[in-house]
Amino acid sequence: MSRFLIQRPLPHGGRLVERVITDKEAAKKMIKGCPSYDIKPTLHYETGVPVRNVYREIMSICYGFFSPVEGSMKQAEVERILKERRLLNEWIFPYPLVFDISEEDYKKLGVGAGDRLVLNLKGKPFAILDIEEVWRIDNPEELAHLTFGTPERNPEVVKEPFNKKHPGWVIYRSLQPVVLAGKYTIINEPKLRPPFDRFWYPPRKSREEFDRRGWRTVINHQTRNVPHVGHEFLMKCAAFTGDVEPCHGILVNAVIGVKRRGDYPDEAIVEGHEAVNKGGYIKPERHLPTIVLWDMRYGNPLESLLHGIIRQNMGCTHHMFGRDHAAVGEYYDKWATQILWTKGIPSFGFPAPPTDVPYGLDIRPQNMREFSYCPTCKEMAYSETCGHKREKLSGSFLRGMVAEGVQPPSIIMRPEVYKVIVKWWKHFGYPFCNEKYVVNKEKELEVDLEDL
């Protein structure tokens, strides 16, 4: 065996967290006589619009996407994350994750440390929270600032103070004051609604799927977008990394969660990526579109760290990162993610890259620029190798074209992908997420539950 071969990394923390009870009778016994609480969406602290649903975190924790995190965090753990982005067990992790409720609900529930709380979703028992500690968020605005950083504390990458125009900051600013900390366990497995069900590959299943397909090296493509040809070229060319041969597989992992107006619908995003392989633009044998449930925090370098954790847990060896990775606005340096993965960000607790610190990651970053059409080369060309003037494709130009009902040429967007957009456009009466879609999505969520 060549010493250059790269092996699939272990999950972050050494083993996969799996906290899902599939035996319904056992589950019924576990919750007998326990108090229960209906999961509520986190509402924007000013406008009341849903900005997060903790159910997505419970799913991602219990199915192991966020290994080694096992539940809602204790105060000491949140404080450590804000200081040095580490869990109490030493492993690196970017964000506080908590189960927060209002003072009124806390009083009504009358629970405390040592109690088991049943969490209902859509009127059905869904999970349990074994409470180990109750603590309070005294100042959610300060928590929000500490979570994302400030220009004073994090001068390497934070350019502007965060504010209510940043959707991630708003999530932390909108948290309720009482935190119930402790491990989650899913006791009633939700069924993913179509079309999301066929893209549901929790880490154990994705690792098994990689084995089945003979994929040793796999590069991940993070997405929240319907793919255009620029994305397709990024995926297939980034896959030429690998070890002694290009990566065996390309994992597309779409972040599915609360939407903003003007985004493409999640249904069109996942089926759009699937259309790329169904159309043969990337062989289906080499390409797997999947999802993870998460309300994006748009934390650029911090989000890239979470992405690295999720995809290492899923079994990937490589991860593509681009400019303004998972960013919104100009709060962070547009290369903040590349700074983190190539030299580290000391003020965030990384004197070296997350792959070069103790209890860090094993997944390899692949930093990519962009592809666009070159009329001289007469092909999709890479920004760092083509020396000509290229015809750049902006997202807004493409969206304008779509909104007008003009089919983009296949060198911009594959006809199979465009058909998917139109399919969901007909379904929702709109090509992008409008207010009705955003509101409805948070009511229906991505899952259904049966009686326990």
Place this chain on the structure above:
Amino acid sequence: MGEYFIVVLLDDHRMAKIRGTGLEENIKYMFGGELRLLEVPVNEELKDKILQEFDTARVDSRGAITDVPVAFMRELFNQIVEKKSLGPEVVEAVLQKVDEIKEAAAKESEYLPPPEID
């Protein structure tokens, strides 16, 4: 020719309607000839009118007027076909329907008619 213009994209459906209007020679190409478009010249006065009527409208660094309502763009294409021209009478005719367009534009934030493809 004014200093401003609006880009009208042409897909196969629109190309079929352009055929025979005499406007074929004005078609411009991008992306290796795969994207066809017409540039409708707009004079200073009409540019000001468009910006005044539609608050989303902008002029980009090339002088292209962008971000007007979809209903405006659809009507602009209809008028081009009807008048078989790219002259100022086309934009003028569109602006005569400004109330109708604004009404459609208000609904555009919640509904857009999907294209007819199978």
